Amino acid sequence: MSKKKENNIGLVETHYFNFSEPSNEFILESGVKLDPATIAYETYGKLNSKKTNAILIAHAFSGDAHAAGYHKGEKKPGWWDNMIGPGKAFDTEKYFIICSNVLGGCKGSSGPATINPKTKKAYGVDFPFVTIADMVNAQKLLIDHLGIKKLLSIAGGSMGGMQALQWMVSYPEAIRSAIPIATTAKHSPMQIAFNEVGRQAIMADPHWKEGNYYDDKRPLKGLSVARMVGHITYMSENSMDNKFGRKLKSNRGIEKFTADFEVEGYLQYRGDSFTRRFDPNSYLYITKAMDLFDAGQGKSLHESLKELKANVLVLAFKSDWLYPTAQSKEIVKACKMAGVNATFCEIDSNYGHDAFLLEIEKEAHLIKHFLQKILNEID
Amino acid sequence: MSKKKENNIGLVETHYFNFSEPSNEFILESGVKLDPATIAYETYGKLNSKKTNAILIAHAFSGDAHAAGYHKGEKKPGWWDNMIGPGKAFDTEKYFIICSNVLGGCKGSSGPATINPKTKKAYGVDFPFVTIADMVNAQKLLIDHLGIKKLLSIAGGSMGGMQALQWMVSYPEAIRSAIPIATTAKHSPMQIAFNEVGRQAIMADPHWKEGNYYDDKRPLKGLSVARMVGHITYMSENSMDNKFGRKLKSNRGIEKFTADFEVEGYLQYRGDSFTRRFDPNSYLYITKAMDLFDAGQGKSLHESLKELKANVLVLAFKSDWLYPTAQSKEIVKACKMAGVNATFCEIDSNYGHDAFLLEIEKEAHLIKHFLQKILNEID
Helix, strand or coil: CCHHHHHCCCECCCEEEECCCCCCCEECCCCCEECCCEEEEEEECCCCCCCCCEEEEECCCCCCCCCCCECCCCCCCCCCCCCEECCCCEECCCCEEEEECCCCCCCCCCCCCCEECCCCEECHHHCCCCCHHHHHHHHHHHHHHCCCCCECEEEEECHHHHHHHHHHHHCHHHECEEEEECCCCECCHHHHHHHHHHHHHHHHCHHHHHHCCCCCCCCHHHHHHHHHHHHHHHCCHHHHHHHCCCCECCCCCCCCCCCCEHHHHHHHHHHHHHHCCCCHHHHHHHHHHHHHCECCCCCCHHHHCCCCCCEEEEEEECCCCCCCHHHHHHHHHHHHHCCCCEEEEEECCCCHHHHHHHCHHHHHHHHHHHHHHHHHHHC | CCHHHHHCCCECCCEEEECCCCCCCEECCCCCEECCCEEEEEEECCCCCCCCCEEEEECCCCCCCCCCCECCCCCCCCCCCCCEECCCCEECCCCEEEEECCCCCCCCCCCCCCEECCCCEECHHHCCCCCHHHHHHHHHHHHHHCCCCCECEEEEECHHHHHHHHHHHHCHHHECEEEEECCCCECCHHHHHHHHHHHHHHHHCHHHHHHCCCCCCCCHHHHHHHHHHHHHHHCCHHHHHHHCCCCECCCCCCCCCCCCEHHHHHHHHHHHHHHCCCCHHHHHHHHHHHHHCECCCCCCHHHHCCCCCCEEEEEEECCCCCCCHHHHHHHHHHHHHCCCCEEEEEECCCCHHHHHHHCHHHHHHHHHHHHHHHHHHHC
16 A cells, blocks of 8 residues: 555545534524524544544634545645544544534634525624634534544644633533643633734724625735734744745845745735635634633633543643643643643644644654553443 | 932923935935935933033834923823933933934934925835934934034834944944843844734725825724734733733623723724824834844844944843844844953843833843943043
């Protein structure tokens, strides 16, 4: 078998789970009923007969259900393809992997761009507020729908890690393990501040029009600026130095205030390309859900974890200044205080917050062994 | 004498130095001639008969010539009033203090908001590019005009520190000492990236109109977003935690995506208030000057410092992640390699980059003794 074939799960398709079927009514934490409500999801590998090998992958802020493999006609694989597949960290020859787009998102799940059945137009900011707990409650219904009583694991980086923490708090009986990566139990004021700048950039764009832009020009310039801020926070001083230094652009503009440095051109490119794949209102909803998230629900986190019997693997990356290691250690400390079996590892990396998507070898090694141990305990 | 009176230099006025007088023609680094050209400046204390007690204070990005004392009818003193005055770090009973607004600025010196004599309208982005060296060349002409052959010192924080470094390189014979504070010999890609986001936010505002907004609405929303990004980088994780934590605003909006957290309200307030005192085009010009600044002029910094006989005091602040201590150490290293007498001190502070404006006691102590030593060497 060639290496390529061995690692490749090949073509995949997105599925849609509609909550509006009888008995699947979906009520948000706020009490608001979402009807109809849909979440997009993908699965990789095979669910075993006892349904004990399912792992839920939760995506980060700008991710989607397409975590691995290829969509027909596309050249780029899913966002965590280097971690999910035969022989990889999330080994599809052993595990049944599920990934769904978060509620409030714009990649197939219900969100502000969804048509409001009452008005026949996109909701815009009339879409109800969603929380990280709402996202997780929706995932739980999907898991129920797939006939899975207990997940082997719930894993995710950044906002995906927040969802893993929410599972630990909301559904402790439904998970055998959890892997929160490069995340926090609650945002610091600095994390809130960076998100707020992004939101203000979008809302400052006159095309935003209080969120009612779906029939018109979209607030793409604001979204692009928001994404640029994000990208800076995802990198490290070191990774920027290595990637760009003070190199000047080869096709430096003769116009004033165009990009002189490569780092400027890169940020503009990343900002622009993001506008082709993301809904500005989803940016507002999802960042707000992150900022308001508090895994401890106002109490100490360890009190919220008292029911948890699952094993927990907490991963952080040394150069990640957006979600610094100290925040991961807080999670580990709360686990220990709650009597939860938690392992912590800080991975040496220069990639900053992006490391959870890039530092594959070290990350895969730790996760592979952790999952195997959980699997062994069942057999 | 009451303490208040002792510390207060009282009412001050801004003066204007016009370069267009014969023999004061001003040519920029780019070769472009600026005519007329003006810089606004203030002075505090008295120049002694030998003209040996003059200290030039260089302001940071958003500063101005009004460094100390009060303008008539105003309740807020100059931006470094706690450092400049009788008995303070820059003791006006000993020293003659000069502070001028940078070229390209918007507080009385020639900049993009100045009327272009050819068109009788504001220059906008037709104003020529200015560099940190241009700013310093203009200051040198002002110093000449005041009859001062050699400054006792040139001091400044952040972009003010860049100007101090430029004086060390451009006019080594005209300074007895220099105090670069919380600064760098050249911007890292991350520093450039944060500035670029600010510029993009301004230029994304439709009111920017390629810089021609002076007869119309100004791009204030873009400028406000730019300033919000800046403010985050001026604070530290710790100072934000202490100031805001996750405290919710008392008058929390019922509207969606208004400020929930105090930190959001604070940033919006600081962004808004900045728009009442700063010209968006000056934001573009001055940040670009900072990004393109390289005290070593493409060579190693120590080679550019070989002519320097002045004593140098380099100050950095522990929690400053925008201009981290490592960048100050690079300056000290270059001084040492060039045989320059340099002293380095990292001040313990939680205030982040803002510390150079806030950590007065420690900063004043170091500067006071350093300056006294320089003064003693003359007498």
